Amino acid sequence: MNDKIEGAILQRDKTTYAIVPRTPVGLLTPEVMEKIAMVVRKYHIPVTKITSGQRLALVGLGPDNLAPAWADLGMDVGRATELCLHYVQACPGNQVCQFGAQDSLSLGQQLENYYAGITLPAKVKIGVSGCPFCCAESLMRDVGLTGKHAGWTVTFGGNAGGRPRIGDVLAEKLAEEDAVALIHRCLMYYQQNARKKERTARFMERTGLDALKQAIGLP
DSSP: OOHHHHTOEEOTTSSOEEEOBOOGGGOOOHHHHHHHHHHHHHTTOSEEEEOTTSOEEEEEEOGGGHHHHHHHHTOOBOOSSSSBEEEEEEOOGGGTOTTOOSOHHHHHHHHHHHHTTOBOSSOEEEEEESSTTOTTOGGGSSEEEEEETTEEEEEEOOBOSSSOBOOEEEEEEEOHHHHHHHHHHHHHHHHHHSOTTOOHHHHHHHHOHHHHHHHHTOO
16 A cells, blocks of 8 residues: 555544645645645545644545545655654744744754654654744653754653653753754664653653763763
């Protein structure tokens, strides 16, 4: 079966599906919006929902319409159930927001593009906030970045689910390239040492902050 059909999510009625086109950091061009509107009309999709991860879920497709709908969209799948990066959530950052201290949109796009195809022990969500108001909920994400004028603060192991956890602060005042390198070391350590379906929050509770810091070369 085509991977894009496999990416469809069976709904409660056990007969229809939802699909989630990939929209990195929630940015939509006029062309993308026109494609989505066309598909919603063409296939009579009853629900189009903005998700918490800044994506669009098209809900109510019959199985015979999945492949044609994906073909009409011409977009990649926004993974919603697989063990991988699910999304990067980002605020407008200093491109438009008067409070933005760092460019959260470009950094968020960079991270999503890099990690989109990498298999991980469990689903991973990344939040990139351009200032300490933390509008992208960075502290409650598996990987969090919070921008300040002095640089990026990186946190790891946050979770906003039924057992919420604030991510551990790993480093502050980082340049963008240093923040990206640190995140990569964290995720590779997690990839190699976490149990299957063990989210970063539970992984950090089990292994501890000191073990992570030692493994990735932090003081």
